[in-house]
Each structure stands twice: as structure tokens, then as C-alpha cells.
Amino acid sequence: EQILQNQEFFNDVNCVVITDVINPATGYPGLTTSLRGITQLEVTVDASPIATLDPQTALYKLLATLIKEDHSLAIDLIADADILITEEERIGFSHVPTSINLLRNSAGLLPETILTVPTEITSILEAQLRKSSVNARPGHRIAGSIIFGRAGARIRFNPCSNPEALQLKLLEFFKKNNPFNLKITVRRFAEDSKFTSFDLILASSTKDPHSGVNGGPFPVAELQLARMIDRLIKSDGSLPPEIQKVCGATFDKSIIETCSLFVDEDETVQLFEDSSAKAIVEIRLAPGNQEKKAENALKKYLKENLPKDYKIKMKSDRGASPWITPITHPIFSVALEALEMGYGRKACIYGCGGSIPFVAKLTDAIPGTQPLCLGPYDPDSRMHEPGESLSLVDLLGCTRSILHLMARINKVFQR
Structure with a gap:
């Protein structure tokens, strides 16, 4: 609703990075392409x-x-x-x-x-x-x-x-x-x-x-x-x-x-x-x-x-609602490359059994926008459970990956 009320601001948005998912293992990056609702x-x-x-x-x-x-x-x-x-x-x-x-x-x-x-x-x-x-x-x-x-x-x-x-x-x-x-x-x-x-x-x-x-x-x-x-x-x-x-x-x-x-x-x-x-x-x-x-x-x-x-x-x-996306858009190959550079090892295509309502609503509100779900969490972080924590390996790896993504995003989206 807030996006629709400020549509002009979001008109030139090409992709959105969302960091509310986990990686498959500590220090092993995953690019999430599906979420359960x-x-x-x-x-x-x-x-x-x-x-x-x-x-x-x-x-x-x-x-x-x-x-x-x-x-x-x-x-x-x-x-x-x-x-x-x-x-x-x-x-x-x-x-x-x-x-x-x-x-x-x-x-x-x-x-x-x-x-x-x-x-x-x-x-x-x-x-x-x-x-x-x-x-x-x-x-x-x-x-x-x-x-x-x-x-x-x-x-x-x-x-x-x-x-x-x-x-x-x-x-x-x-x-x-x-x-x-x-x-x-x-x-x-x-x-x-x-x-x-x-x-x-x-x-x-x-x-x-x-x-x-x-x-x-x-x-x-x-x-x-x-x-x-x-x-x-x-x-x-x-x-x-x-x-x-x-x-x-x-x-x-x-x-x-x-x-x-x-x-x-x-x-x-x-x-x-x-x-x-x-x-x-x-x-x-x-x-x-x-x-x-x-x-x-x-x-x-x-x-x-x-x-x-x-x-x-x-x-x-x-x-x-759940969400799923194909990885045919060129931004996904750039994101996988950025993850590999940020973590120092090859990324895999992954998913999340949890729900992020914002993602499905985002794709409806801004057609054509590519959501990129990257994980600063690892499985031991107990994400959204009592005793939640963060692995520095994954937090820093995700941060570096986003910086590499920003540095290379013009390969896909030309101004």
C-alpha cells in the first residue's frame, strides 16, 4: 500500500535486496528463489x-x-x-x-x-x-x-x-x-x-x-x-x-x-x-x-x-502468499557472482521455508522488479527463534556481497 501511494518514487526501481533468509550452511552462500507463504x-x-x-x-x-x-x-x-x-x-x-x-x-x-x-x-x-x-x-x-x-x-x-x-x-x-x-x-x-x-x-x-x-x-x-x-x-x-x-x-x-x-x-x-x-x-x-x-x-x-x-x-x-521466481533475468547471474566474491566460495540456488509477505506484495506493486533474497544468517543462528544470533562469517559475507552487487549492477541495468 505504501509503495502504491508513492509510486513515482519507485518507478525506476530495478531490483530490491532483501536480507531476511538463511544460508544452507555457515559461510556457504545461497540465493533464495522461493518462499513459502x-x-x-x-x-x-x-x-x-x-x-x-x-x-x-x-x-x-x-x-x-x-x-x-x-x-x-x-x-x-x-x-x-x-x-x-x-x-x-x-x-x-x-x-x-x-x-x-x-x-x-x-x-x-x-x-x-x-x-x-x-x-x-x-x-x-x-x-x-x-x-x-x-x-x-x-x-x-x-x-x-x-x-x-x-x-x-x-x-x-x-x-x-x-x-x-x-x-x-x-x-x-x-x-x-x-x-x-x-x-x-x-x-x-x-x-x-x-x-x-x-x-x-x-x-x-x-x-x-x-x-x-x-x-x-x-x-x-x-x-x-x-x-x-x-x-x-x-x-x-x-x-x-x-x-x-x-x-x-x-x-x-x-x-x-x-x-x-x-x-x-x-x-x-x-x-x-x-x-x-x-x-x-x-x-x-x-x-x-x-x-x-x-x-x-x-x-x-x-x-x-x-x-x-x-x-x-x-x-x-x-x-x-508464497513466492517463487525463475532465474532467467541477467541480474541473477550477477548476484551469484557477487555472492561468490563476497563469501569466497561458489553460491547455490536455495529457498526458504519461511514467509516474507513483503516479497510477493513487492512483485505485485512494482511489476518487473527483481527481488534478490540474500542471507546474513546461518542455520545455527536460530533466526526468529528464542536465542537468535548472527554468524560474523555470514553477516560480513552478505555485506561484502551486496557491495560487489552494487559495483556491478550497471552491467544489467543501464541508465
């Missing part, structure tokens, strides 16, 4: 008077539908819009100077956590950069665009005569429904004297990685938690036979309710002060999608998959 909703679920399950359990069952068995996005209207990578791009990804361990470490994955894609660089980068992926966070926990490395829920049962046996059966059940080998803790909450209560805690990562940079190839603990609860508690409130047998048949319904937990780094937990069933649902949109269409598709999907006898409220939280 984002659509994010605040979702609240309420129960009608005749509902069988409590609202939080219904919300978990709804969240469980967002992913398929392999953790890929289950909303076909969005997933099918992703532009498939070409064979040339696939080969290019295989030459990106990174490693499986570096990519895992950038997300802080636990050694035992299994990827949601084949364990190869090309598949991981494709999932991070060119496929839409979904993330969910407890709605009462204030956070930026991150994937929580830990998730938890308190499950309250009617009194059970043998809580130790029930705890063991629950752990056995959850382990059978843990395809990505997340760390599982089932802990008795003995302070709840009215009920037999357990805290289910999942951990996939030692930190809370950025959902744009890392989202896609790594399992989301909150969504895996939702799937476990969905399989534990049927729509009519019943339990799997092996669990029900331990609970006994004293009550019509063994499960009283589930509650979302705030899980800290040391796995201490607490209930949220607000007990309403609320979640933030975030989808990183791969190139090929459009923000508003994707938002409408997400809203439609949530309404259609909401368990009966429940109401849903959805509030748009943020959104941005």
Missing part, C-alpha cells in the same frame, strides 16, 4: 449440551485429522496446489552444501526422532521449501512462529482400582501409536484425588524450532499427541478393549476429560489458567498456493471434520 487461524471448540466428549478431546480429534499417517498435510485442496519440483531442481537440492545431521541439529531433533520423509538431503529440503506443511500450538500459550518441541495433555479417568496397571497399559498403547519414535512420558498425577489422572508428554526436539525454516520433514509433537488421544478415545467416549479392561466397568464412561498442558523444557507441566479448548493452526504454504484460497480451504476442512455436537470458532490470525 502462511495461513494461520485461532481455533476454539465448544460442546453442545448433548455432546459425549469434552471440548478439548473434540479439539484433539479435529487436529488429528490435519495430517495423514506419514504426517503429510491432509488438506488436498492445499497440498495438491503445491508446484512439483523439477528434475533439475531436485539435482540442485542434492548439491546444496548441507548434511542430514546439520538439518536435524538445526531443528534440535532428539537422536531417536524419525523424520517424516526419506533420510536424504533432497527429500528434507523439498519438504522444507516446496511442500505445504501444518503445525499446531496450544491456543493459550503465547509464542511466535515456532514448532513446540514438547506437547502434553492431562487425561482424567474415573477412579481406577489399579492405577499402576493402567499407567503401564497406557504407555504400551502410546508406544504402539508412535510412528516417529517421539520420547513418551506417562506420569501419574496423584494430586487429582477425585480421579485417576495421567500426564502424557511427548518430545521430538530439545528446542522450539522456527516453523517456516524447519517445518515439513520433522514430526510435530502437538499433532502426534492429538493422534494418540484420537486413537485412545473413541467418538462415543469408549476406550480400546485392553485399556477398558484395566479401567473396569464401574462407570458408564471411563474418560472424564483431557486438558492441554504447558510443557516446559525440563518437562515440568502446568494447566493453562483458561481451560477453554483453543489451538493455533498454522499452515506453511508452498509455491502454487494463494493465501486467501488456502485460508478458505482450511476453514472448510475444519468445519467438515469437526465432530458432531460441537461448535467451532475460527479467527484469522495472519497470512501471506
Whole structure:
């Protein structure tokens, strides 16, 4: 809008340099040619008077539908819009100077956590950069665009005569429904004297990685938690036979309710002060999608998959369209040359799984302008995460590259 209001000032702009992306490895420059977009909703679920399950359990069952068995996005209207990578791009990804361990470490994955894609660089980068992926966070926990490395829920049962046996059966059940080998803790909450209560805690990562940079190839603990609860508690409130047998048949319904937990780094937990069933649902949109269409598709999907006898409220939280560009314009070869001079090593064509709304809006507002996305960050910088830092190698390399670009820009744009 500001550009359109000052169109005369921007009329002779040929290219714009944007420095809000990361390089593939410390000291290895990348020229970013694609960005994922984002659509994010605040979702609240309420129960009608005749509902069988409590609202939080219904919300978990709804969240469980967002992913398929392999953790890929289950909303076909969005997933099918992703532009498939070409064979040339696939080969290019295989030459990106990174490693499986570096990519895992950038997300802080636990050694035992299994990827949601084949364990190869090309598949991981494709999932991070060119496929839409979904993330969910407890709605009462204030956070930026991150994937929580830990998730938890308190499950309250009617009194059970043998809580130790029930705890063991629950752990056995959850382990059978843990395809990505997340760390599982089932802990008795003995302070709840009215009920037999357990805290289910999942951990996939030692930190809370950025959902744009890392989202896609790594399992989301909150969504895996939702799937476990969905399989534990049927729509009519019943339990799997092996669990029900331990609970006994004293009550019509063994499960009283589930509650979302705030899980800290040391796995201490607490209930949220607000007990309403609320979640933030975030989808990183791969190139090929459009923000508003994707938002409408997400809203439609949530309404259609909401368990009966429940109401849903959805509030748009943020959104941005993805962006992708060919590298046919001569400025890109000059930019690659400048990056090589600035860093002292050859640059690669790269992408970013995060979102920079300004880029897509810029290309719409100033047709013909070439956005050049250069990275002063490295994967260890924790860009836009708690504890963000900068690598001097990359900061200085990016600065030198911009100077070399400015010195050579007249090769492309003649005055």
C-alpha cells in the first residue's frame, strides 16, 4: 500500500535486496528463489449440551485429522496446489552444501526422532521449501512462529482400582501409536484425588524450532499427541478393549476429560489458567498456493471434520502468499557472482521455508522488479527463534556481497 501511494518514487526501481533468509550452511552462500507463504487461524471448540466428549478431546480429534499417517498435510485442496519440483531442481537440492545431521541439529531433533520423509538431503529440503506443511500450538500459550518441541495433555479417568496397571497399559498403547519414535512420558498425577489422572508428554526436539525454516520433514509433537488421544478415545467416549479392561466397568464412561498442558523444557507441566479448548493452526504454504484460497480451504476442512455436537470458532490470525521466481533475468547471474566474491566460495540456488509477505506484495506493486533474497544468517543462528544470533562469517559475507552487487549492477541495468 505504501509503495502504491508513492509510486513515482519507485518507478525506476530495478531490483530490491532483501536480507531476511538463511544460508544452507555457515559461510556457504545461497540465493533464495522461493518462499513459502502462511495461513494461520485461532481455533476454539465448544460442546453442545448433548455432546459425549469434552471440548478439548473434540479439539484433539479435529487436529488429528490435519495430517495423514506419514504426517503429510491432509488438506488436498492445499497440498495438491503445491508446484512439483523439477528434475533439475531436485539435482540442485542434492548439491546444496548441507548434511542430514546439520538439518536435524538445526531443528534440535532428539537422536531417536524419525523424520517424516526419506533420510536424504533432497527429500528434507523439498519438504522444507516446496511442500505445504501444518503445525499446531496450544491456543493459550503465547509464542511466535515456532514448532513446540514438547506437547502434553492431562487425561482424567474415573477412579481406577489399579492405577499402576493402567499407567503401564497406557504407555504400551502410546508406544504402539508412535510412528516417529517421539520420547513418551506417562506420569501419574496423584494430586487429582477425585480421579485417576495421567500426564502424557511427548518430545521430538530439545528446542522450539522456527516453523517456516524447519517445518515439513520433522514430526510435530502437538499433532502426534492429538493422534494418540484420537486413537485412545473413541467418538462415543469408549476406550480400546485392553485399556477398558484395566479401567473396569464401574462407570458408564471411563474418560472424564483431557486438558492441554504447558510443557516446559525440563518437562515440568502446568494447566493453562483458561481451560477453554483453543489451538493455533498454522499452515506453511508452498509455491502454487494463494493465501486467501488456502485460508478458505482450511476453514472448510475444519468445519467438515469437526465432530458432531460441537461448535467451532475460527479467527484469522495472519497470512501471506508464497513466492517463487525463475532465474532467467541477467541480474541473477550477477548476484551469484557477487555472492561468490563476497563469501569466497561458489553460491547455490536455495529457498526458504519461511514467509516474507513483503516479497510477493513487492512483485505485485512494482511489476518487473527483481527481488534478490540474500542471507546474513546461518542455520545455527536460530533466526526468529528464542536465542537468535548472527554468524560474523555470514553477516560480513552478505555485506561484502551486496557491495560487489552494487559495483556491478550497471552491467544489467543501464541508465
